Amino acid sequence: MSEDFIREQSKTFDSGVRLDSGRFLAPITLVYETYGTLNEQKTNAILVEHAWTGDAHLAGKRNESETKPGWWDAIVGSGRLLDTDQYFVICSNVIGSCFGSTGPTSINPKTGKRYNLSFPVVTIRDMVRAQKLLIDSFGIGRLLTVMGGSMGGMQALEWATQYPDNIASAIVLAATPRPSPQAISLNAVARWAIFNDPTWRKGEYKQNPKDGLALARGIGHITFLSDESMHNKFGRRFSAKDGQFDFFGQFEVERYLNYNGYSFVDRFDANSFLYLAKSLDLYDVAWGCESMTEAFSPVKAPLQFYAFSSDWLYPAYQTEEMVNCLKSLGKEVEYHLIPSAYGHDAFLLEHETFAPRIRDFLGRI
Amino acid sequence: MSEDFIREQSKTFDSGVRLDSGRFLAPITLVYETYGTLNEQKTNAILVEHAWTGDAHLAGKRNESETKPGWWDAIVGSGRLLDTDQYFVICSNVIGSCFGSTGPTSINPKTGKRYNLSFPVVTIRDMVRAQKLLIDSFGIGRLLTVMGGSMGGMQALEWATQYPDNIASAIVLAATPRPSPQAISLNAVARWAIFNDPTWRKGEYKQNPKDGLALARGIGHITFLSDESMHNKFGRRFSAKDGQFDFFGQFEVERYLNYNGYSFVDRFDANSFLYLAKSLDLYDVAWGCESMTEAFSPVKAPLQFYAFSSDWLYPAYQTEEMVNCLKSLGKEVEYHLIPSAYGHDAFLLEHETFAPRIRDFLGRI
Numbered sequence: 001m002s003e004d005f006i007r008e009q010s011k012t013f014d015s016g017v018r019l020d021s022g023r024f025l026a027p028i029t030l031v032y033e034t035y036g037t038l039n040e041q042k043t044n045a046i047l048v049e050h051a052w053t054g055d056a057h058l059a060g061k062r063n064e065s066e067t068k069p070g071w072w073d074a075i076v077g078s079g080r081l082l083d084t085d086q087y088f089v090i091c092s093n094v095i096g097s098c099f100g101s102t103g104p105t106s107i108n109p110k111t112g113k114r115y116n117l118s119f120p121v122v123t124i125r126d127m128v129r130a131q132k133l134l135i136d137s138f139g140i141g142r143l144l145t146v147m148g149g150s151m152g153g154m155q156a157l158e159w160a161t162q163y164p165d166n167i168a169s170a171i172v173l174a175a176t177p178r179p180s181p182q183a184i185s186l187n188a189v190a191r192w193a194i195f196n197d198p199t200w201r202k203g204e205y206k207q208n209p210k211d212g213l214a215l216a217r218g219i220g221h222i223t224f225l226s227d228e229s230m231h232n233k234f235g236r237r238f239s240a241k242d243g244q245f246d247f248f249g250q251f252e253v254e255r256y257l258n259y260n261g262y263s264f265v266d267r268f269d270a271n272s273f274l275y276l277a278k279s280l281d282l283y284d285v286a287w288g289c290e291s292m293t294e295a296f297s298p299v300k301a302p303l304q305f306y307a308f309s310s311d312w313l314y315p316a317y318q319t320e321e322m323v324n325c326l327k328s329l330g331k332e333v334e335y336h337l338i339p340s341a342y343g344h345d346a347f348l349l350e351h352e353t354f355a356p357r358i359r360d361f362l363g364r365i
Numbered sequence: 366m367s368e369d370f371i372r373e374q375s376k377t378f379d380s381g382v383r384l385d386s387g388r389f390l391a392p393i394t395l396v397y398e399t400y401g402t403l404n405e406q407k408t409n410a411i412l413v414e415h416a417w418t419g420d421a422h423l424a425g426k427r428n429e430s431e432t433k434p435g436w437w438d439a440i441v442g443s444g445r446l447l448d449t450d451q452y453f454v455i456c457s458n459v460i461g462s463c464f465g466s467t468g469p470t471s472i473n474p475k476t477g478k479r480y481n482l483s484f485p486v487v488t489i490r491d492m493v494r495a496q497k498l499l500i501d502s503f504g505i506g507r508l509l510t511v512m513g514g515s516m517g518g519m520q521a522l523e524w525a526t527q528y529p530d531n532i533a534s535a536i537v538l539a540a541t542p543r544p545s546p547q548a549i550s551l552n553a554v555a556r557w558a559i560f561n562d563p564t565w566r567k568g569e570y571k572q573n574p575k576d577g578l579a580l581a582r583g584i585g586h587i588t589f590l591s592d593e594s595m596h597n598k599f600g601r602r603f604s605a606k607d608g609q610f611d612f613f614g615q616f617e618v619e620r621y622l623n624y625n626g627y628s629f630v631d632r633f634d635a636n637s638f639l640y641l642a643k644s645l646d647l648y649d650v651a652w653g654c655e656s657m658t659e660a661f662s663p664v665k666a667p668l669q670f671y672a673f674s675s676d677w678l679y680p681a682y683q684t685e686e687m688v689n690c691l692k693s694l695g696k697e698v699e700y701h702l703i704p705s706a707y708g709h710d711a712f713l714l715e716h717e718t719f720a721p722r723i724r725d726f727l728g729r730i
Contacts, residue, residue, distance in 0.1 A: 021610035121610040181595035181618040185587045188619035189554075189580060196576045198563060211561045215554060219584070222550045227680070230546035236649070244647060245386035245486040247639075251646065253546040254553035274612075281616065282609060284601070312677075315592070 006033050006060040006070070010100060011137055017129045020287070023120040027109065030134050031100030032056045032092035035076055036084035038138065045140045046082055047131070048072065048091045049148030049155040052220075052276050053268050055099035058091035074351050081355040087144065092134055094127040094155075096276050098269035101130075104203070105269050116271055117203035124151065124283050128158040135166070144365060147171035147358075149306075149347030150314070151276070157285050157322075164300040169365045171358060173306040174347040176314035177292060177322050178284040183313055186223050187277045190216035194270050203271050213270045214261030221257050226310035226343030285322070292325045302332035304361045306354055308346035309339045334361065371398050371425040371435070375465060376502055382494045385652070388485040392474065395499050396465030397421045397457035400441055401449035403503065410505045411447055412496070413437065413456045414513030414520040417585075417641050418633050420464035423456035439716050446720040452509065457499055459492040459520075461641050463634035466495075469568070470634050481636055482568035489516065489648050493523040500531070510727060512536035514712030515679070516641070522650050522687075529665040534730045536723060538671040539712040541679035542657060542687050543649040548678055551588050552642045555581035559635050568636050578635045579626030586622050591675035591708030650687070657690045667697035669726045671719055673711035674704045699726060 009032055016026020033056045038045060048058055050071070059076035061069055070091075075081040082089050093101040096119070104119040111118075135143065146159045146167050153175025160170045176183070194200050197212025225233075234253040243249050250258070286295040305323055307316035316337050326333040338353050340346040374397055381391020398421045403410060413423055415436070424441035426434055435456075440446040447454050458466040461484070469484040476483075500508065511524045511532050518540025525535045541548070559565050562577025590598075599618040608614050615623070651660040670688055672681035681702050691698040703718050705711040 023610075117612055121612060178601060180592055181599045181601060181616070182587065182590075182592040184601065184616050185595065185618045185622055188616065188622060189584050189587065192580050192583060192623070193558060193561070196558070196561065196580055215557050215561055218557060219554050222547065222554065225547075227545055227547040230550065234546045236543060236546060236549065245388075247482055247486060247643070251546070251549050251553065253550045257550055257553060258557070278612070 004060070006035070006057070006062050008033055008056065008062060008100070011134060013130075013133045013137075015133070017126065017133070019120055019126045020123040021121055025095070025102065025120055025122070025126075028095060028102045028130050028133065029100065029106070030092050030095070030102075030130060032090060032134060033058060033070075035059055035089040036087050038088040038140070042138070042140045043142070043144065044086065045088045045090060045135075045138070045143050047135065047143050047146040047159075048076070048082070048089060049146065049152030050091060050094065051148070051150040051152050052280065053264070053273070054152070055097070056091045056093040058089070072348070075355060081351070081358055090135075090138075092131055094276075095130045096122045096127065096272060096279060098272035104271035104275055119271070119275060121278055121282075122275065123287070124154045124279050125158050125162060125287065127279070128155050128162060131155070132163060132166070141166065143167045145169040145171055145362060147173070149173035150175060150344065151280055154280075154283050154285075160299050160301055160303055161285065161295055164298045167301045169301045169303070169361070171304045171306075171361065172319075173354070174308055174311055174314055174344055176283075176318040177286065179281055179314070180318070183223070184281045186219060186313070187281050190219045191274055191277055193219065194274060200270060205270070208265050209270050210262065210265040213265050213268070213273060214258070216273060217264040217268075218257035218261035221260055223313040224343060224345045226312060226341060228310050228341040229343050229345075232341060292322070293329065296322070296326050296329055296331065299326065299329075299331050302334070302361075302365070304334045304336075304358065306336050306338055306347065308342065308344070308350065309337060310341050311344045311346060313344040369425070371400065371422070371427050373398055373421065373427060373465070376499060378495075378498045378502075380498070382491065382498070384485055384491045385488040386486055390460070390467065390485055390487070390491075393460060393467045393495050393498065394465065394471070395457050395460070395467075395495060397455060397499060398423060398435075400424060400454040401452050403453040403505070407503070407505045408507070408509065409451065410453045410455060410500075410503070410508050412500065412508050412511040412524075413441070413447070413454060414511065414517030415456060415459065416513070416515040416517050417645065418629070418638070419517070420462070421456045421458040423454065437713070440720060446716070446723055455499075457496055459641075460495045461487045461492065461637060461644060463637035469636035469640055484636070484640060486643055486647075487640065488652070489519045489644050490523050490527060490652065492644070493520050493527060496520070497528060497531070506531065508532045509730060510534040510536055512538070512723075514538035515540060515709065516645055519645075519648050519650075525664050525666055525668055526650065526660055529663045532666045534666045534668070534726070536669045536671075536726065537684075538719070539673055539676055539679055539709055541648075541683040542651065544646055544679070545683070548588070549646045551584060551678070552646050555584045556639055556642055558584065559639060565635060570635070573630050574635050575627065575630045578630050578633070578638060579623070581638060582629040582633075583622035583626035586625055588678040589708060589710045591677060591706060593675050593706040594708050594710075597706060657687070658694065661687070661691050661694055661696065664691065664694075664696050667699070667726075667730070669699045669701075669723065671701050671703055671712065673707065673709070673715065674702060675706050676709045676711060678709040
């Protein structure tokens with residue numbers, strides 16, 4: 001990004017949305033950032049979807065004091081993959097999250113108190129329903145593309161299946177049509193870690209329940225890495241200060257999980273973590289349909305998929321199931337299996353590998 | 366086993382053993398069970414090694430009230446793989462455990478109180494050092510075979526490398542020469558779950574810290590199963606009583622982990638869990654050696670190895686590394702990769718597949 005600072009924006013939609021659960025959520029505030037300029041025909045808009053613990057701060061810096069740019073800065077900016085001289089890039093924080101969009105930390109206007117656990121369970125489809133209000137508010141009839149990795153990829157899938165006329169293409173990285181029971185079980189133990197924390201108090205805490213949330217995040221990190229990346233990064237090395245025969249001595253990988261777990265407590269809310277974990281586990285692209293075939297039937301836009309060889313959270317075979325289904329329906333679909341040691345995190349790290357292919361794909365839209 | 370009840374036995378060795386940590390542990394009590402009769406030449410003894418949360422109760426029943434037989438009853442008994450008409454089968458509880466052998470729940474004779482965290486960190490080599498005292502006490506110069514799965518397999522490896530003259534063969538199932546950083550990290554978060562439980566009190570609890578230990582065990586169960594076995598067993602089914610949009614609603618896999626986690630609290634001690642997790646993580650067959658080649662050089666007995674295709678905790682490639690190393694040293698080694706959906710637990714479940722191969726192997730010793 002250029003030296004200009006990015007401004008966080010927000011819009012509130014009093015109309016709200018009817019959720020998959022049947023509950024109604026209103027008003028809905030969405031926090032978002034934009035990069036580049038929307039052209040007059042409104043045909044150059046790209047929506048980038050963030051993952052579980054991400055936010056609307058996709059690229060650049062918001063002020064001088066920020067030491068790091070946004071989470072996908074590597075691909076957004078003048079001359080970059082999502083070239084802001086050419087495209088109008090939007091990233092909005094999902095509902096259920098804790099970075100300004102309506103979620104469990106928001107004040108429930110009916111009670112004047114934080115929602116906490118009275119916040120409704122939201123699905124990934126619900127997140128996209130809310131985003132649709134934002135895109136409509138710009139007067140954008142059709143997004144040039146919608147793209148994202150992991151939970152971001154699931155949102156792109158929802159755009160492709162629920163709003164087939166409103167996107168010209170979609171790019172889905174490291175996603176799954178539905179998390180496996182193994183992936184669910186890893187989220188289940190993460191939730192359990194928070195439930196076990198006595199300071200969580202069924203969501204009615206004043207301070208983030210740090211031990212439980214740190215452990216939950218530690219468990220998450222295991223799923224984001226891979227056997228191979230852990231070998232490369234830590235091996236079986238012991239943390240220097242601690243003896244092997246010290247009961248509390250730690251392996252380096254253990255210290256890494258610990259450190260990253262506790263850092264996370266400063267930036268993410270425990271209830272939001274639980275709500276989004278739930279959204280992920282409930283996700284099924286064929287929600288409400290008889291089959292994946294039925295779910296993909298409405299798709300009109302060309303889709304591009306990426307899976308990463310060492311991703312064991314959402315393994316490649318799950319992406320391939322979608323690709324094969326779309327092909328059997330005669331849909332325009334492109335698939336790349338990227339060899340990578342980085343596990344699930346690869347979608348954030350392997351941009352040099354996938355950027356040229358995305359550039360080609362966008363060039364053809 | 367026959368209708369006779371099995372008697373739990375124990376021996377105390379005042380001499381104790383010098384541990385890998387340099388600390389000295391004495392006295393050492395070992396609880397064990399035996400099946401069949403030791404022949405006069407003492408050449409028909411088989412030592413079966415239990416895994417992490419196992420015990421000496423290998424087969425049969427100890428009294429009328431027991432509803433289930435020992436943990437590997439399927440292969441031990443008259444006419445079974447380890448035919449008690451032919452062999453004298455021994456199983457002893459490891460030090461560090463909580464089923465009668467000396468461990469953190471034992472009384473430290475120097476203080477008159479439970480060891481708790483003053484118990485020394487023990488390695489798997491230390492467990493085998495203690496077992497050697499037991500085998501010597503029977504006057505058994507050479508075990509016909511030593512066999513075990515997972516941590517039991519690691520103990521068999523220690524017999525093969527540390528006491529090469531005292532075994533005629535070894536059978537190693539679902540083991541690893543050293544746990545990967547991924548395996549370590551999964552134990553690390555399990556430990557963390559116990560550390561987080563305020564009732565654990567740095568090991569000085571009166572009652573097992575149930576929420577922490579249950580979660581730790583829940584995490585363990587994920588590693589014992591596989592993506593495939595979870596698909597087969599639970600799929601993405603929701604627990605009947607709970608709604609999908611109920612915040613506390615559970616997937617069936619989640620309920621399974623919860624149920625098994627809390628059941629575990631009734632039978633296993635949290636400190637023992639931590640000590641044995643540590644022993645597992647520290648395990649390295651090449652401990653104190655320059656290389657695996659050096660570690661395997663003393664091996665004299667033929668070794669038989671089993672790995673299971675869906676075991677992601679100790680994946681087959683890790684067993685294959687040992688097999689290849691032994692082959693390159695010209696050692697007598699046999700390897701079977703068993704196709705199985707059961708994950709790491711396969712070594713307890715796939716006995717119909719491996720029993721005939723073990724029978725052949727034992728027949729050749």
